[in-house]
Amino acid sequence: MKNLPFNLYLAAQVRECEQIAINEFGIQSLHLMQNAATSLWTVVQQRWSKAKKIAVFCGAGNNGGDGYFLATFALKAGLEVIVYRIEELTQLTGDAQIACETYQQAGGRIALFEPSLSNDAELIVDALLGTGLNREVTGSYAEAIKYINQADCPVLAVDIPSGLHADTGKTLTCAVQADVTVSFVALKQGMFTGDGVTCTGEILYADLAIPTEVFKRVLPSAQRLKPVILPRRLRNTHKGSYGHVLVIGGDRGFSGAVRLAAEAALRTGAGLVSVATHPDHAHTINSGRFELMVHGVENMTQLAPLLDKASVIVLGTGLGQQAWGAALFVAAITQQKPLVIDADALNLLVKHPHYQPNRILTPHPGEAARLLFCSTQEIAANRFAAVQKIQANYGGVCLLKGAGTLLADGQGISVLNAGNPGMASGGMGDVLSGVIGGLLAQGLSLTQATEAGAYIHSTAADLAAAELGERGLLAGDLMPYLRRLVN
Secondary structure (H helix, E strand, O other): OEOOOOEEEOHHHHHHHHHHHHHHHOOOHHHHHHHHHHHHHHHHHHHOOOOOEEEEEEOOOHHHHHHHHHHHHHHHOOOEEEEEEOOOHHHOOHHHHHHHHHHHHOOOEEEEOOOOOOOOOOEEEEEOOOOOOOOOOOHHHHHHHHHHHHOOOOEEEEOOOOOEOOOOOOEOOOOOOOOEEEEEOOEEHHHHOOOHHHHOOEEEEEOOOOOHHHHOOOOOOEEEOOOOOOOOOOOOOOHHHHOEEEEEOOOOOOHHHHHHHHHHHHHHOOOEEEEEEOOOOHHHHOOOOOOOEEEEOOOHHHHHHHHHHOOEEEEOOOOOOOHHHHHHHHHHHOOOOOEEEOOHHHHHHHHOOOOOOOEEEOOOHHHHHHHOOOOHHHHHHOHHHHHHHHHHHHOOEEEEOOOOOEEEOOOOEEEOOOOOHHHOOOOHHHHHHHHHHHHHHOOOOHHHHHHHHHHHHHHHHHHHHHHHOOOOOOHHHHHHHHHHHHO
16 A cells, blocks of 8 residues: 555546556556455455454456455455355456456355345445446446445445546446545546545555556646645745735625635735725724725726735625626726636626636636536536636636535646535635635745645645534634644
């Protein structure tokens, strides 16, 4: 077992790596399968050393072959093992057939899966379906997945949870909810976003002793975001060295959104932060946060001098889509300065679509669907395709929020492997916009600010949740952790 690499791949690319290893490096495919089973058995011994009875669910492909070899290891170690098959053994071919025969020769039991089976196993191994799955799961396979998910014991997934699309991270009707997944050869991009975040549990990695030269031959499809270390500040700098963020938004009833974004920009290290908001509540926003410079703005004329002074604009938090917000949007969107566009500014952009390279878009799935004139279901079906298309259509950098946040900048895709369900509360996106704006103001590029902002924001939420729990986590709770992380 090895530390998780940062490179992510499509299922076809993983198969390409395997074929290079087999055809050009002389590694037998059966040896790869045995290495996979060895890795699985190591995990079983480390995580569930007290388990005496395991049930292994095997399909008819190579994923099932991994399961048969694992079952053989467990059987020879003295565990009580039963393999549940879904299809006739005559469907097995090649290495999977050899693995099954090896298990049988060791005295292993194989039974046809029945939904009415009682379960007293202390561990279930999911070796039903592998990374080649590209259609909806039905019939006995769907029944087996339902059975596994209802079982009252831990679940170990072989390579990928059965039913999860390896490329998109979308559940194909149903998918195994694993406690641990051991991914072989290379990490599959779909495991880190969408439904993959829920299905995989803890992800472990085994390269199956494939030479590192193999991976240099196949360009990864995406990257996991790496931890960010910001440059140390010089001693002779001043507030002007770290930029001036202007947060525009906060129509009537939405003053909290701009306050969160503006304070996040300060806590991230911006030198100056101004707020252009509705006059009705402008006097309340810097209450308790006196460092914010707040301006009540009625129209574009009043906004103009604030735009001139700003080095970065955060547009959309609580902006609304009424006449007031729409007017401020039109005035700000034409600026050539770096823009962070969120919330209602994204909805207004749908009405005024255009391409602009010097901006960052931060949609959640609903906003992404509006930007692409499709449904949220279509966004969820392939988040990678969605983030690429938004970036291509609108320019700049696109950050598609959600479980397994994705970032596309026209050069590649990054996946954020941080965050937690406690972030599903109002105001989290406002804080993220402010964090990114604050980093932009300090001289980071669009991509750098987006990557660092997303990582710092989600990690701050993880630290806050670790202290008091996920439920009840508020956007404002992130502020002290933001300051800690940028330092």
